[in-house]
Amino acid sequence: xxxxxxxxxxxxxxxxxxxxRCYYGPVGAEFAGTIxxxxxxxxxxxxxxxxxxxxLNEVEGQSVRTVHLQLTATRTHGESMTLxxxxxxxxxxxxxSIGPGLRVSEVWEGPERLSGALVVLPxxxxxVDMFFDAPPTTEEPSDFLRLRFRQREGNGRLQLxxxxxxxxxxxxxxxxAGEALHDxxxxxxxxxYFPGWGELGERRLRTADEVRLFHLFHDPEEGLLW
Numbered sequence: 001x002x003x004x005x006x007x008x009x010x011x012x013x014x015x016x017x018x019x020x021r022c023y024y025g026p027v028g029a030e031f032a033g034t035i036x037x038x039x040x041x042x043x044x045x046x047x048x049x050x051x052x053x054x055x056l057n058e059v060e061g062q063s064v065r066t067v068h069l070q071l072t073a074t075r076t077h078g079e080s081m082t083l084x085x086x087x088x089x090x091x092x093x094x095x096x097s098i099g100p101g102l103r104v105s106e107v108w109e110g111p112e113r114l115s116g117a118l119v120v121l122p123x124x125x126x127x128v129d130m131f132f133d134a135p136p137t138t139e140e141p142s143d144f145l146r147l148r149f150r151q152r153e154g155n156g157r158l159q160l161x162x163x164x165x166x167x168x169x170x171x172x173x174x175x176x177a178g179e180a181l182h183d184x185x186x187x188x189x190x191x192x193y194f195p196g197w198g199e200l201g202e203r204r205l206r207t208a209d210e211v212r213l214f215h216l217f218h219d220p221e222e223g224l225l226w
């Protein structure tokens with residue numbers, strides 16, 4: 001049964017001690033051995049969304065609990081499409097839940113922080129990291145998360161999209177396995193962002209010598225060489 005939680009309760013801790021990390025998988029999608037993804041495609045556009053789960057990190061000197069999602073948006077049409085950032089919302093799909101949900105806090109495309117809107121030009125693809133931040137709470141983790149976003153066509157018409165993710169239990173074999181990974185090259189394993197680490201420390205842009213779809217935003221442990 002879904003829990004009716006306030007919006008901030010999406011970013012949860014247990015027993016007044018922040019849970020190090022919660023992982024989520026896409027509802028209705030088959031996945032194993034790597035991070036799962038929600039996908040949608042028609043003749044004009046295609047979307048892929050992955051949920052990196054929720055974790056504690058530091059933003060502007062404050063500890064926050066963040067839900068981290070990654071969106072790939074592809075336009076397969078002769079006109080551009082626009083995704084207003086103000087229309088990107090994360091909430092609990094339970095009708096009994098209260099609160100308006102969380103607006104996206106930061107959106108990054110590689111080394112560039114976006115504002116206003118994500119514009120996808122004709123016959124192109126854009127890949128972004130999205131961070132939803134809130135103060136740590138003492139509520140239980142939400143069983144389900146729902147991402148909602150909208151696309152505005154050139155004629156002003158709005159198209160709405162949504163996808164849902166469910167929390168993976170500690171015993172679920174689809175969770176990233178093994179010990180914490182320190183990979184100075186990418187910080188990824190099987191599609192997961194720094195799997196196994198608890199609190200990820202300060203969120204900030206890190207430079208890279210080569211082009212990457214996703215850049216590193218954290219230093220999980222002080223004193224590591226990069």
